[in-house]
Amino acid sequence: MTENFISTLLIIPYYFIGLSMLVGILTYRRHTRTQRILFLLIIITAVVEALSTLLWSKKINNMPIFHIYGVVEFLLLSSIYKNKLYSFNSKRWMNVMMILFVGFSLINVLFIQNLHEFNSNGLTFSSLCMIFFSILYFIQLLRESKYSSLERIPMFWINVGVLIYFSSSIFLFHLSNMLIPESLQVRGVAWGVHAIFNVFHYLAFTIALWVRPMN
Amino acid sequence: MGSTNELTILEVLLFAMLGMFLMAIAIVLFFVIYQKRILKEQVHTQKLSADHQASLLSASIAGQEKERNRLSKDLHDDIGGLLTTIRLYADQIDVMDSESELKALKEKTTTLVDTTIQSVRQIAYDLHPVILENLGLMEGLQNMVDDINQTKVIHLHFNQGKIPDLTYDQELALFRIIQELVNNTLKHAQATQITLNLEFIENEVELFYTDNGVGYNPDQLTDSGSLGLKNIESRAKLLEGNISYLIAPGSTTVKLNFSV
Numbered sequence: 187m188t189e190n191f192i193s194t195l196l197i198i199p200y201y202f203i204g205l206s207m208l209v210g211i212l213t214y215r216r217h218t219r220t221q222r223i224l225f226l227l228i229i230i231t232a233v234v235e236a237l238s239t240l241l242w243s244k245k246i247n248n249m250p251i252f253h254i255y256g257v258v259e260f261l262l263l264s265s266i267y268k269n270k271l272y273s274f275n276s277k278r279w280m281n282v283m284m285i286l287f288v289g290f291s292l293i294n295v296l297f298i299q300n301l302h303e304f305n306s307n308g309l310t311f312s313s314l315c316m317i318f319f320s321i322l323y324f325i326q327l328l329r330e331s332k333y334s335s336l337e338r339i340p341m342f343w344i345n346v347g348v349l350i351y352f353s354s355s356i357f358l359f360h361l362s363n364m365l366i367p368e369s370l371q372v373r374g375v376a377w378g379v380h381a382i383f384n385v386f387h388y389l390a391f392t393i394a395l396w397v398r399p400m401n
Numbered sequence: 402m403g404s405t406n407e408l409t410i411l412e413v414l415l416f417a418m419l420g421m422f423l424m425a426i427a428i429v430l431f432f433v434i435y436q437k438r439i440l441k442e443q444v445h446t447q448k449l450s451a452d453h454q455a456s457l458l459s460a461s462i463a464g465q466e467k468e469r470n471r472l473s474k475d476l477h478d479d480i481g482g483l484l485t486t487i488r489l490y491a492d493q494i495d496v497m498d499s500e501s502e503l504k505a506l507k508e509k510t511t512t513l514v515d516t517t518i519q520s521v522r523q524i525a526y527d528l529h530p531v532i533l534e535n536l537g538l539m540e541g542l543q544n545m546v547d548d549i550n551q552t553k554v555i556h557l558h559f560n561q562g563k564i565p566d567l568t569y570d571q572e573l574a575l576f577r578i579i580q581e582l583v584n585n586t587l588k589h590a591q592a593t594q595i596t597l598n599l600e601f602i603e604n605e606v607e608l609f610y611t612d613n614g615v616g617y618n619p620d621q622l623t624d625s626g627s628l629g630l631k632n633i634e635s636r637a638k639l640l641e642g643n644i645s646y647l648i649a650p651g652s653t654t655v656k657l658n659f660s661v
Contacts, residue, residue, distance in 0.1 A: 324432045331439045346429050354422040361414060372411045379418055 189371075195378040202388035203232050210395045218399055220266050221340050224391060227262045230255070250301045256308045257291050260284070260315070263348065267319040270341050273326045283315065299363075309359035313352040320349035340394040347390030354383040457638070460631030467628070468528075475524050483517040530576065538572040542579065542599070549583065555593055557583070562600030565661055574636040575599075575608065575657075581629050582610050582655060590614025590653065601661075608657040616648045 210217075210225040217225065234255045241248035261284055268280035287308075294307045323345045327336075336342045358380050365373050490510045497503045525531070533541035539561055546559045567575070579597065586592050592614030600607050637644040642659030 321428070324428070328432065328436055328439070331436065331443060334440055336433060336436065349429065350422065350425045353425040354418050356421065357414060357417040365410065365414075375411055376414055376418075379415060383418070383422060 189374065192374040192378040195381045199381050199384035199388060200235060202385055202392065203228065203235065206388050206392040206395060207232055209392050213395055216398060217395070218340065220269065220344070221395055223262055223266050224340075224344060224394055227259065228388075228391060228395075230258055230262075247302045249304060253291070253295055253301055253305045253308065256305050256312060257288060260287050260312045263316060264319070266341075266344065267323065271319065271322055271326060273329065274322055287311065287315070304363050306359055306361075306363045310356060313356040313359055316348050316352040317356070320345045320352075324349075338397050338399065340397055340399055343390045343394035343397065347387045347394065350390065351383055351387035355380055457631055457635050460628050461635050463628055464632045472524065472528065475520075479520045480517060480524070483513055483520065487513050487517070533572060533576055534569065538567065538576060541572075541576055542597075545576075545580065545583070546597070549587075549595075555587065555595060557595040557597060560596070560598045560600075562598070564599060564601040564606050567606070567661065571640060571659075571661075574639045575606075578633050578636050578657065579608070579610070581633050585629055586612045586614055586653075590616070605658045605660050609654070610656075611652055611654040613652055616650065616653045 206228050207225075210221075210228060213221075214225070234251055238248040238251050241251070264280055264284050264287075268276050268284075270276075271280070290311060291305075291308050294305070295301055299305065299307055323341070327342070358376055362373075362376075365376065487510055490506055490513070493506055494503070497506060530541050532544050542559060542561070546557050549555060549557045583595065586595055590612050592612040595610070595612045598607075598609040600609075634644065637657055637659075640657075640659040642657050644655065644657045647654040647656070
């Protein structure tokens with residue numbers, strides 16, 4: 187793979203983030219609570235990506251932004267699942283998990299990984315939780331068996347995006363800091379492939395914002 | 402690219418990432434396909450249940466119509482005929498001369514009026530068994546058993562256990578089920594013996610009915626079966642009970658259980 191190709195791959199998810207923002211703006215008036223939280227997450231993601239790109243262009247370490255973003259992403263997605271996993275009495279234990287994650291992230295930054303290092307621990311833990319939540323949601327859907335048109339349920343698409351993205355990326359998140367720093371090409375290829383999964387991620391989120399929920 | 406080690410790490414990492422990606426896709430596809438299959442089965446079951454309910458409703462309406470027709474026939478043939486004869490006798494009063502003739506006419510008219518009253522009572526009883534309302538299920542059943550045994554055509558053994566108080570609707574439904582079963586036996590079974598047990602076992606009322614007749618045609622137990630059997634099933638549903646049939650050469654057994 188050439189460096190140009192990897193560079194192109196890394197940019198493509200930004201277009202899909204832009205597309206999901208556009209769809210979110212166009213459909214904002216008919217959004218459910220879930221869709222609004224998702225739209226907020228996408229806006230925050232866009233801001234974070236813009237900021238991190240700006241810092242990277244000025245040769246400033248942009249990892250602190252991702253430490254904060256990791257926590258915000260976890261909290262927003264968890265608040266969606268807290269509302270949707272009702273058959274597992276999610277409100278109680280989800281609050282506990284959210285508090286635990288914030289606590290873990292603080293401990294990670296203060297004592298384990300510093301703020302200027304890639305947040306592999308936080309992202310790995312977050313990915314594990316998200317994979318768990320998404321599978322629980324599929325189990326709940328199967329138990330209920332009441333939706334004949336899954337493709338019209340926003341939460342279905344959010345769940346698909348979460349499962350595909352976090353499953354595909356968990357190994358990269360965990361091992362990223364172990365990749366030899368000098369080997370930019372290896373890192374580039376790995377993150378280039380990650381970008382493809384990110385495309386699926388934001389494509390699913392775009393559909394989640396687009397669909398009109400059933401009554 | 403760099404050293405062999407780097408390539409190996411990259412290969413392992415890409416393999417892991419791709420493997421997890423494909424697994425996630427497989428989970429999503431499995432879920433979608435399985436969920437659609439479950440929904441399809443649910444829809445099919447609901448349709449079968451709805452068709453069956455429609456069939457029961459249709460049978461219930463047909464049963465009501467049949468009852469109305471029978472009532473109409475009884476009123477017209479029995480009561481109508483008796484009242485017409487009474488009318489003819491009344492017309493004869495004007496042409497009677499002697500006291501003895503008048504006395505004889507009065508006796509004949511009185512007999513006819515008594516017969517009319519008896520017929521009206523019987524029709525009323527068939528429509529709504531007052532004895533059930535006034536004296537309860539057991540008395541109503543015993544009355545029915547006595548009437549049948551008096552005919553000497555068939556013998557009905559009734560074994561009654563101690564059952565708890567039921568609501569009037571439950572008693573009526575149970576009474577009608579037993580009536581229908583007895584009618585079916587009398588009309589079709591060519592039986593000489595009927596055994597009827599009514600007991601209370603483990604919080605359930607159990608009705609056990611058996612005769613020594615030729616038995617039902619198994620097709621009558623399906624959806625296309627007889628009106629009487631559908632009415633039995635409707636009433637069993639009202640009781641939230643389970644009904645089962647055991648048909649063998651020389652006997653038919655029906656068992657009904659419901660909780661109280």
